[in-house]
Amino acid sequence: MQNDITATSPKQPIKVASLKKTFRLFRYVKPYWPQFALGLLFLLISSLAGLAFPKLLGNLVDPSSSTSLVKGMNKAGVMLIAVLIGQSIFSFFRIVLFVNVTEKTLATLRQTIYSHLIRLPMKFFLERRVGELSSRISSDISLLQETFTTTLAEFIRQMIIIVGGVVILLITSPQLTAFMLAILPLMMIVAVVFGKFIRRFSKQVQEQVAASNTVVEETLQGILNVKAFANEFFEIARYKQRTNEAARIGMKGGKFRGAFSSFIIMGIFGALVAVIWRGVAIGMPTSALLSFVLYSLFIGGSIAGLAEVYTNLQKSIGATEHLLEILDEPAEDISPVTAIAPENHLDGQISFRNVSFHYPSRPDLTIMNDVSFDVYADQKVALVGPSGAGKSTIVSLLLRLYDPVNGNILFDGKESSSFPLSQLRSQMAVVPQDVFLFGGTIAENIAYGKPGATVEEMEAAAKQANAWEFIQRFPLGLDTVVGERGIQLSGGQRQRIAIARAVLKNPRILILDEATSALDSESERLVQDALDKLMEGRTSIVIAHRLATVREADKIIVLDKGHIVEEGTHNELIGQDGLYRTLSEMQFIAASS
Numbered sequence: 001m002q003n004d005i006t007a008t009s010p011k012q013p014i015k016v017a018s019l020k021k022t023f024r025l026f027r028y029v030k031p032y033w034p035q036f037a038l039g040l041l042f043l044l045i046s047s048l049a050g051l052a053f054p055k056l057l058g059n060l061v062d063p064s065s066s067t068s069l070v071k072g073m074n075k076a077g078v079m080l081i082a083v084l085i086g087q088s089i090f091s092f093f094r095i096v097l098f099v100n101v102t103e104k105t106l107a108t109l110r111q112t113i114y115s116h117l118i119r120l121p122m123k124f125f126l127e128r129r130v131g132e133l134s135s136r137i138s139s140d141i142s143l144l145q146e147t148f149t150t151t152l153a154e155f156i157r158q159m160i161i162i163v164g165g166v167v168i169l170l171i172t173s174p175q176l177t178a179f180m181l182a183i184l185p186l187m188m189i190v191a192v193v194f195g196k197f198i199r200r201f202s203k204q205v206q207e208q209v210a211a212s213n214t215v216v217e218e219t220l221q222g223i224l225n226v227k228a229f230a231n232e233f234f235e236i237a238r239y240k241q242r243t244n245e246a247a248r249i250g251m252k253g254g255k256f257r258g259a260f261s262s263f264i265i266m267g268i269f270g271a272l273v274a275v276i277w278r279g280v281a282i283g284m285p286t287s288a289l290l291s292f293v294l295y296s297l298f299i300g301g302s303i304a305g306l307a308e309v310y311t312n313l314q315k316s317i318g319a320t321e322h323l324l325e326i327l328d329e330p331a332e333d334i335s336p337v338t339a340i341a342p343e344n345h346l347d348g349q350i351s352f353r354n355v356s357f358h359y360p361s362r363p364d365l366t367i368m369n370d371v372s373f374d375v376y377a378d379q380k381v382a383l384v385g386p387s388g389a390g391k392s393t394i395v396s397l398l399l400r401l402y403d404p405v406n407g408n409i410l411f412d413g414k415e416s417s418s419f420p421l422s423q424l425r426s427q428m429a430v431v432p433q434d435v436f437l438f439g440g441t442i443a444e445n446i447a448y449g450k451p452g453a454t455v456e457e458m459e460a461a462a463k464q465a466n467a468w469e470f471i472q473r474f475p476l477g478l479d480t481v482v483g484e485r486g487i488q489l490s491g492g493q494r495q496r497i498a499i500a501r502a503v504l505k506n507p508r509i510l511i512l513d514e515a516t517s518a519l520d521s522e523s524e525r526l527v528q529d530a531l532d533k534l535m536e537g538r539t540s541i542v543i544a545h546r547l548a549t550v551r552e553a554d555k556i557i558v559l560d561k562g563h564i565v566e567e568g569t570h571n572e573l574i575g576q577d578g579l580y581r582t583l584s585e586m587q588f589i590a591a592s593s
């Protein structure tokens with residue numbers, strides 16, 4: 001987990017602008033601020049109590065200051081126990097409060113980011129990788145979790161110990177404090193930097209070992225290839241090189257490790273010895289000296305800890321910036337559709353008027369140029385053309401996944417942008433080429449077309465989609481789990497589930513992207529029959545790859561390189577010496593050969 005986090009959030013120096021941005025996160029903590037403030041108070045108390053510790057330990061060993069309460073009981077000892085109990089209680093409540101606030105805050109943040117992310121336009125997703133986005137929601141937020149629960153508290157505690165400790169020491173002996181501060185913090189900082197340097201080595205060794213393991217894994221998995229190519233000795237050499245390299249780096253790191261341990265002995269313990277020696281020299285009593293050394297260790301430890309805190313804060317600020325970047329992206333104007341307003345009901349007429357388009361990610365490449373056509377209500381219109389002609393792009397524009405660069409798209413004569421986006425999309429359904437099924441049950445997948453559909457509705461939809469017959473044959477029927485661990489559905493079955501989804505959605509406009517991969521003839525007949533039933537009584541746009549299926553279309557639009565080159569019925573187009581006829585003849589030859 002830690003590795004993931006390190007991998008996705010590069011460290012950057014902390015800048016004021018970034019810090020300001022990070023404070024925006026406190027908006028999410030706001031509802032819980034009383035709990036947060038109480039946690040801070042507890043932290044303050046337990047840290048201050050911790051400061052009393054070295055002093056009390058000093059008193060404990062000082063026979064002159066120990067006034068016996070009762071026989072065998074020492075005042076400092078009792079105080080120490082009281083401080084310990086107090087500290088444990090406050091620490092317990094501080095951690096519980098901080099964790100509660102953090103969990104609630106991060107849940108809200110996760111929800112806010114996800115609900116924003118999913119509403120972003122397609123343009124946004126064209127430019128990002130899915131892995132990168134999902135790591136925002138998982139590892140970046142986990143990093144913040146660490147910061148809110150541990151790092152911030154550590155930071156505050158360390159500051160209290162450093163400032164408070166130095167003040168106490170100055171009161172005890174300014175002379176010895178100056179001596180201690182001149183050597184110990186410096187040693188601590190050197191130790192931290194040195195420690196980090198050594199960790200870099202062990203990381204390199206790990207990487208090399210991982211690389212050598214890859215050789216083992218790959219060659220064992222592909223042992224047949226290794227043997228068939230007689231490459232055993234080549235692989236042995238490859239493995240030898242990787243493992244030797246790991247050993248070389250490891251040995252180099254070993255020297256530094258040895259030096260580090262010498263440094264700790266000489267530097268840190270040497271500094272402590274120097275402080276004690278100096279304390280004795282200026283005539284400090286043993287008990288005061290013990291307190292002094294303990295305070296010095298506390299201070300030194302906190303200074304070393306600050307380095308860790310700083311690294312964590314850097315990473316969290318990076319993570320926050322990434323998350324806020326997502327929140328700053330403008331989302332699509334969509335809202336839950338409970339009912340469609342009467343003025344937004346679609347009749348099913350579509351018009352493209354001089355539409356030109358290029359994808360936002362490739363502005364220099366015009367995909368559609370001056371395209372105009374009309375589809376009347378309840379017509380079945382086929383889009384045909386060679387691969388890359390722009391058929392799917394027309395569908396994306398219809399769904400308003402993108403807006404045209406020039407020209408207009410009209411529904412029932414009204415500008416498409418005048419309809420609320422969600423209401424417009426909710427009246428269209430797409431049966432795509434590659435049907436995407438979620439990992440849940442068949443029922444959940446069908447109900448995706450109408451969340452909350454009853455079992456009866458799902459069954460009726462499955463029947464109309466010619467899917468009921470195969471669903472029924474599974475022992476669990478609609479409750480059969482699809483996906484990873486469940487049964488694998490065939491291409492034709494998946495298509496019929498997608499059709500059942502569309503049946504449930506009962507759209508005014510239906511968009512079919514015909515599957516390119518051929519189904520067997522029985523499966524194809526069932527799918528085609530289901531589609532024919534689905535198309536009845538609505539406007540349908542069919543992206544056709546096999547021209548035999550569009551003979552009955554009311555209109556065929558032939559596209560090539562983003563232009564409409566022909567338009568008409570099958571009979572009209574086959575009579576012309578154009579692209580449609582060429583494509584038909586090519587398919588006919590391919591089918592009969």
Ligand SMILES: Nc1ncnc2c1ncn2[C@@H]1O[C@H](COP(=O)(O)OP(=O)(O)OP(=O)(O)O)[C@@H](O)[C@H]1O
Nearest residue numbers: 126359361362367386387388389390391392393394
């Ligand atoms: N997201 C995208 N970003 C940039 N260019 C794209 C994107 N999607 C498609 N294109 C380009 O747009 C052009 C038209 O693609 P489109 O998918 O509309 O063609 P198509 O006719 O549906 O092809 P096919 O029959 O192969 O599915 C192609 O040149 C393609 O490279």
